[in-house]
Amino acid sequence: LAKTTQPISMDSYEGQEVNITCSHNNIATNDYITWYQQFPSQGPRFIIQGYKTKVTNEVASLFIPADRKSSTLSLPRVSLSDTAVYYCLVGEYNQGGKLIFGQGTELSVKP
Amino acid sequence: EAGVAQSPRYKIIEKRQSVAFWCNPISGHATLYWYQQILGQGPKLLIQFQNNGVVDDSQLPKDRFSAERLKGVDSTLKIQPAKLEDSAVYLCASSNRDREQYFGPGTRLTVT
Numbered sequence: 001l002a003k004t005t006q007p008i009s010m011d012s013y014e015g016q017e018v019n020i021t022c023s024h025n026n027i028a029t030n031d032y033i034t035w036y037q038q039f040p041s042q043g044p045r046f047i048i049q050g051y052k053t054k055v056t057n058e059v060a061s062l063f064i065p066a067d068r069k070s071s072t073l074s075l076p077r078v079s080l081s082d083t084a085v086y087y088c089l090v091g092e093y094n095q096g097g098k099l100i101f102g103q104g105t106e107l108s109v110k111p
Numbered sequence: 112e113a114g115v116a117q118s119p120r121y122k123i124i125e126k127r128q129s130v131a132f133w134c135n136p137i138s139g140h141a142t143l144y145w146y147q148q149i150l151g152q153g154p155k156l157l158i159q160f161q162n163n164g165v166v167d168d169s170q171l172p173k174d175r176f177s178a179e180r181l182k183g184v185d186s187t188l189k190i191q192p193a194k195l196e197d198s199a200v201y202l203c204a205s206s207n208r209d210r211e212q213y214f215g216p217g218t219r220l221t222v223t
Binding site: 049 | 115144151152153154155156202204211212213214215216217219
């Protein structure tokens with residue numbers, strides 16, 4: 001399972017777009033990139049998953065360059081409620097695969 | 112759809128005592144996971160079940176931790192005897208073939 005590196009913390013203001021980049025230099029051919037969000041006193045929650053190029057859903061976009069050695073989670077127009085820890089995970093998933101969480105990025109959104 | 116249920120939500124015990132946590136996964140989810148999350152760190156997988164069989168327990172401290180999944184549904188995680196360093200949040204998650212894991216609210220354990 002590939003190791004990931006992401007910033008420990010980030011600050012933003014309401015209404016801004018936030019981009020969190022994750023480095024995964026040793027990603028394998030069959031690996032997917034997944035992001036989870038965790039609020040205090042709650043379990044992590046799935047945000048988005050991708051393999052290559054760009055994936056978008058109702059809450060975020062995930063940008064993956066051609067070499068797949070990094071990925072960027074983009075949160076459009078953040079609000080105070082987006083204050084949370086964001087985890088980037090890389091691994092091969094089939095019927096529920098093993099997740100290895102790093103330390104995550106603590107995002108603080110200010111008014 | 113009901114989420115993953117865990118109980119208790121909080122538990123305080125003294126070191127060397129025993130404790131058990133219970134998890135009820137989302138109906139129909141074949142895979143169940145137990146994670147340990149120490150304050151300031153990401154969750155660490157302790158054990159993974161596929162139905163009622165163990166898939167991965169490589170990071171479970173087997174001298175003091177045990178887990179079972181009865182009839183491939185509910186699961187319990189036990190610690191006996193507890194140590195101070197076991198103070199953490201214990202998270203249960205379940206998944207089906209969609210790969211996404213659904214987490215419960217966790218049990219916060221404090222060992223004094």
